[in-house]
Every structure is written in structure tokens, then in C-alpha cells.
Amino acid sequence: MTTSPSSQGSFALAAVCLSALMLGLEISSVPPILSTIEQVMQASFRQLQWVMAAYTIAMTTILMAVGTLADRYGRKRVFTIGIVAFGVTSLVCGLTESAAILIVARFLQGLSAAMMLICQIAILSNQFRDGRERGKAFAWWGIVFGAGLGFGPIIGGAILALASWEWVFLVHGVLAVITLFLSQVGVLESRDPQATRLDIAGIVTLSIAVFCLVLFVTQGPVLGFTSPAALGIIGLAVVSLVGFVIAEQTSRRPMIEFSVFRVRNFSGALLGSMGQNFSFWPFIIYLPIYFHVGLGYDSVQTGLALLAYTLPTLFIPPLAERLSLRYQPGVVIPLGLSILGLGFLLMKIGSVSAQPGWLILPGCVLAGIGLGLTNTTTTNTITVSVAAERAGMASGADTSARMISLAFNIAVMGFILVEGIMAYLRNTLNVPDSTGLRLFAEKIAAGDVRVLEQNPALLSHIAAPGEAINAALVSGFGWVMVYGAASAFLLALGSYLTFSPGKTAQRGSDDPGTRQGQSAWENTP
Known part of the structure; x- marks a missing residue:
């Protein structure tokens, strides 16, 4: 099939965006079905954490390696393998009835997701060389990725209500076939001739x-x-x-060249990438439980409330791109993280108010705006901070930093949530500290509505145990919100100091391999 260069670019962008949509959906459409998985598979709270963490750990495991493989053997080839593998592993996730097998399948799904994600960025960087066109391509990529993340909770809830939880995974089999066709028609093969060995x-x-x-x-x-x-x-x-x-x-050909950390744009943007995953993204895994159990929303109300958290990511990336061109990323990225932190702070204030919804939802919107300013800005900044032929390495470092911090913070936020619930049970409700208290708190954190039936003795001295459990969950989430706010503010400060906008003349690196990328940013209209 012969296509014109413009049509080929459109097909390539469509393939990249559709694969990004799948990745976005796979992150945000799974949390709404975790409570169903817990009931159907008798999964523990830690198993539910691993259902999410296995995906991100797997991505982290091979991201940099995939960047090198893509540089060596061709980004289109690796992208194609990733699409096929993602479709197959999604089918396995949807067909299993075992929590252990689901965790393994999610790990394998994460491996294939890494292949797609690392190549998305490299393909866009290679196929859209003009600064303005590249900016538009990355903006569309951010919008579609944000659409998957934004509508994922509603789609996951709708699939659960209209069909069954399995289709949250099975739907990707169909999407993978469409993405495969678009990629074969539109994506140009590219590689780095110097990528000679795997680390x-x-x-x-x-x-x-x-x-x-x-x-x-x-x-x-x-x-x-x-x-x-x-x-x-x-x-x-x-x-x-x-x-x-x-x-x-x-290593003669390392996955990450530490010399790139001397480039202020690269290091400052990398801190911005990590900041999102110390706050926004891990919190979305637990947020449906807060809306459903903590605030008493039904499935429809929970899905709509989650839109307040993720929908701004659809509309802000184009604005962020324009602001970056005008004010430089050293201003936009710390600003975005600061707004994200303010959103978490507002949510924390709302969680202890008489009518939490009035502040929780505006806090969610602020957090979404902050993410929208930060997300694509960090990616674009990182990829243009190095030479074009090392785009695979740069995007590998970027995405690895994201996934490492995300996997870590899924675990940390879960730990903080359980500790906050336990503290409330011990200190406010005077529940004796015992070996069963942590398991009881983990069941509350997972939104297990049967927790009172399974553990009636622990709250037998409480007049309204159902309300007490609700209050314990809200208190635990308050701890998580404080952690999210503090992390965002600290990394915003670190990013700002690393960029040092007042020292733009010193941005350059002595590494000649980075000069071309920096010139690309400085010459972008």
C-alpha cells in the first residue's frame, strides 16, 4: 500500500495515539474493577497492589533495554512486536480466574506495554522533525493518552455494569489489531547505527x-x-x-549515559516526570475506593467524580506546549507540579470538612491541570535535550524514571493508607493492636464491604461500626493526600533549582552528543 508522506505521517500518528490510548485505558480502567477482582478471585489487598504494580515494574524492567533494542533493530519492528504481545497478554488477563495468574499476565502485559511506550516517543521524535509539527504531534499524543486515562474509570465502570470485568482487558485485543494495521501503513523504520550491543x-x-x-x-x-x-x-x-x-x-554502550544529567533541561524535566508519579498517578489507583466507600458515591457518581481528576489532562497539554515555547520548560514544569500539589492540599482540606465534595472535586481539577502542564512538557523537553539518534536512550530514561517512581509509590501510598487506617482504629476507636488489625485495615483500604461480617469482634464496642469504618478510611486517605502534596511541592522545587532559569547560558553540556538536541529546543518556534 503506497501512501503520500503526509498521509503516512497521519497514519503513524494515529498508530502511536491509539497505542497510547490502550496504555492509558489499561492504567485507569483497572482500578474500578479491583474490588470485583477481590471478590471473584478472593484476592488480598497486597495481591490487588501487585495487580497494578506488576504492570509498572515490568515496564521499568525492560524500558531502557527496549530503547536500546529499538535503536539497534528498528523502532517500528519493536513497536510491532509490542502491539502484538500487548493484545495477546490482554486476552490472557481477561480469561484467567486466578489472582496469581492475573499478576503474572499483568507483568507480561507490562513488558509489551514498555515496547509500545518507548517506541511511541522515539517514533514521534523521528517522524516529526520540524519543531512546530513535533510539538503538535506530542500534543495530540498527550491528549489521547489523557483521554484514555480520563475516560478509563468511566469505561471500566461501564464495562463492569454492562458486561463483565474481563472485558476491561479483552477489549485491547480488538484495539491491538487496528493499531497493528495503522503502524504497518504509517510508521517509518528508524534506528541508531551506533547501537551495537545490549547492556x-x-x-x-x-x-x-x-x-x-x-x-x-x-x-x-x-x-x-x-x-x-x-x-x-x-x-x-x-x-x-x-x-x-x-x-x-x-559499559561501552550503556542504557543510560550519565553525562546527560549535566544537561539542565534533561535533569530538570526528569524530576518533573518523577513528580507526577509521586502524587497524581499512584493516587488514581486508590481514588475510586475513596469516592465509592469514603464518600458513598455509586458507580456512576464515582466515574463522573474521577473525570474531575483526569479530564483536565485532555485540554491542558496544548496550552502547556504554547507556554513552554514562550516561557521555557524550566518555568512550566515546576509550575505544573506546584499546581498539582495545591490540588492535593485542597483535597486534604476537603477530606476533613463537613461537606468534603465541595473541596475534593475542585482539588481533583487542580491536580489534573497541574499534570496537564507537566506531562507532555517533560517528555518533549527530555527527548530534545539529547542528539536525535539517542532518542531511544532519552525516552528510556524518562519512562524508566516514571515507572520506577510509579511502582514505588503504588506500594508507598498503599502502605501509608493502611497505616493511617490503623492509626485511626487504634487511637480514635481504641481498637486493640493485634495481629489481625493490619489485615482488617487492609480490607478496609481495599473497599471490602464484607469486612464487618468477617471481623465482627474488632468493632463490637462501637455503636455505629459502619460509620467508624468509613471514618477510618477517610482518615487514612488524608495521610495519603498529605504525602501527595508534599511530594509534588518538593519535586517542583527540585526541578526549578535544577533548571535554574536564571542560568540559561550555562545549560549546555560538555558532552557533544547533547548539543544537537539542545539546539533543537532553542530553535523551536
């Missing part, structure tokens, strides 16, 4: 470090954070991280 040592050490870090957070409360097993896990994480740094510094 096996870097892949292994980074994978072990991330897995052990998340395992420490999720299993630490059960094992005891000072137990030999837990200390062994975190010790292995530290050793593996040190090994990763050594491997990258000694």
Missing part, C-alpha cells in the same frame, strides 16, 4: 533493584521492616543499584 548487566541489576524495593515496601509490614528477611531484601536492592551504576559507567 545485559544494566538490565539485570536495575530489574532486581526495582523489584526488591517494591517488595520491601509491600512485604515489610508483614515481615517486620527490621527483620532479617526485610533487611536482606532492601540490602539486595541497594547492592543491585550500586551494581547498576557501576555497570553503566563501565
Whole structure:
């Protein structure tokens, strides 16, 4: 099939955007069905965390490796493999009846998602070379990705109501076929001729470090954070991280070239990428439980409320692109993270007010606006901060930073939520601290409506145990909101200081491989 260059570009953009839509849906349409999975598969709270974390850990495991493979063997080829694998693993997720198999399938799905995601950015950077056209392409990418994330909760809830939870996964089989066709017609093959070898040592050490870090957070409360097993896990994480740094510094073709951190635009934007995943994205996994159980919303009201959190991401990216061209990303990215932090702060204030909905929803909107200003701005800034032939490496570093921080913070927010619930049960309701208290708190955190039936003795001294459980959940979420706000503000400050807008003359790096990318940004209209 022969197509004109403009049509080919349109098909390529459509393929990239549709694959981004699948990734967005797969992140935000799953949380609304977690409570159903918990009931159908008898899954524990920690298993539900792993249903989400396995996906992000898997993406982190091979992201940088995929960037190198895409540079070496061709971005279109790796993108195609990712599309096919994502469709197949989505079918496995939808057909299983075991929580353990679902977690494994989600891990494999995350591997294929990494192939698609890393190539999305590299394909856009290669196929849209003109600064203005590239900006528009990335804006569309951000809008469609935001649409998947924004409408994912409603789509997940609608699928659950009209069909069954399995179709939240099975629908991607159909979307993968369409995406595959568009990619074969539109995407141009590109590669880096200097990508000659795969950094096996870097892949292994980074994978072990991330897995052990998340395992420490999720299993630490059960094992005891000072137990030999837990200390062994975190010790292995530290050793593996040190090994990763050594491997990258000694490799002839490392997954990440540490010299790029001397480029202010790269490092400042990378902190912006991480800031989103210390606050906005992990919180969306738990937010449906807050709306449904904490505020008493039904499934429709919960879906509509989640739109307040994610819908702004549809409309803000084009504005963010224009603001970046006018004021530079060193201003826009810290501003976006600060607005995100204000949103979490407003949600926290609303959570303790008599009518929380009046402040919770505006807080959600503010957080969404902050993310919209930050998301595509960080990606575009990172990819143009290095030479074009190293776009795979740059996008790999960007997405790895996102996924590592997301996987870590899914676990951390879950830990903080449970600890907040336990603190309320102990200190306010005077529930005795026992071995069953944590499991009881985890069931509350998971939105398990049967928790009172299964544990009637724990709250037998409470006149209204149902209201007490609701208050405990809201209190726990208050802790999480404070964490989200503090993280966003701290990383906004770190990003601002790293960019140092007043030192733009010093932005350059002595690494000649980065000058071309910096010139691309500086010459963008």
C-alpha cells in the first residue's frame, strides 16, 4: 500500500495515539474493577497492589533495554512486536480466574506495554522533525493518552455494569489489531547505527533493584521492616543499584549515559516526570475506593467524580506546549507540579470538612491541570535535550524514571493508607493492636464491604461500626493526600533549582552528543 508522506505521517500518528490510548485505558480502567477482582478471585489487598504494580515494574524492567533494542533493530519492528504481545497478554488477563495468574499476565502485559511506550516517543521524535509539527504531534499524543486515562474509570465502570470485568482487558485485543494495521501503513523504520550491543548487566541489576524495593515496601509490614528477611531484601536492592551504576559507567554502550544529567533541561524535566508519579498517578489507583466507600458515591457518581481528576489532562497539554515555547520548560514544569500539589492540599482540606465534595472535586481539577502542564512538557523537553539518534536512550530514561517512581509509590501510598487506617482504629476507636488489625485495615483500604461480617469482634464496642469504618478510611486517605502534596511541592522545587532559569547560558553540556538536541529546543518556534 503506497501512501503520500503526509498521509503516512497521519497514519503513524494515529498508530502511536491509539497505542497510547490502550496504555492509558489499561492504567485507569483497572482500578474500578479491583474490588470485583477481590471478590471473584478472593484476592488480598497486597495481591490487588501487585495487580497494578506488576504492570509498572515490568515496564521499568525492560524500558531502557527496549530503547536500546529499538535503536539497534528498528523502532517500528519493536513497536510491532509490542502491539502484538500487548493484545495477546490482554486476552490472557481477561480469561484467567486466578489472582496469581492475573499478576503474572499483568507483568507480561507490562513488558509489551514498555515496547509500545518507548517506541511511541522515539517514533514521534523521528517522524516529526520540524519543531512546530513535533510539538503538535506530542500534543495530540498527550491528549489521547489523557483521554484514555480520563475516560478509563468511566469505561471500566461501564464495562463492569454492562458486561463483565474481563472485558476491561479483552477489549485491547480488538484495539491491538487496528493499531497493528495503522503502524504497518504509517510508521517509518528508524534506528541508531551506533547501537551495537545490549547492556545485559544494566538490565539485570536495575530489574532486581526495582523489584526488591517494591517488595520491601509491600512485604515489610508483614515481615517486620527490621527483620532479617526485610533487611536482606532492601540490602539486595541497594547492592543491585550500586551494581547498576557501576555497570553503566563501565559499559561501552550503556542504557543510560550519565553525562546527560549535566544537561539542565534533561535533569530538570526528569524530576518533573518523577513528580507526577509521586502524587497524581499512584493516587488514581486508590481514588475510586475513596469516592465509592469514603464518600458513598455509586458507580456512576464515582466515574463522573474521577473525570474531575483526569479530564483536565485532555485540554491542558496544548496550552502547556504554547507556554513552554514562550516561557521555557524550566518555568512550566515546576509550575505544573506546584499546581498539582495545591490540588492535593485542597483535597486534604476537603477530606476533613463537613461537606468534603465541595473541596475534593475542585482539588481533583487542580491536580489534573497541574499534570496537564507537566506531562507532555517533560517528555518533549527530555527527548530534545539529547542528539536525535539517542532518542531511544532519552525516552528510556524518562519512562524508566516514571515507572520506577510509579511502582514505588503504588506500594508507598498503599502502605501509608493502611497505616493511617490503623492509626485511626487504634487511637480514635481504641481498637486493640493485634495481629489481625493490619489485615482488617487492609480490607478496609481495599473497599471490602464484607469486612464487618468477617471481623465482627474488632468493632463490637462501637455503636455505629459502619460509620467508624468509613471514618477510618477517610482518615487514612488524608495521610495519603498529605504525602501527595508534599511530594509534588518538593519535586517542583527540585526541578526549578535544577533548571535554574536564571542560568540559561550555562545549560549546555560538555558532552557533544547533547548539543544537537539542545539546539533543537532553542530553535523551536
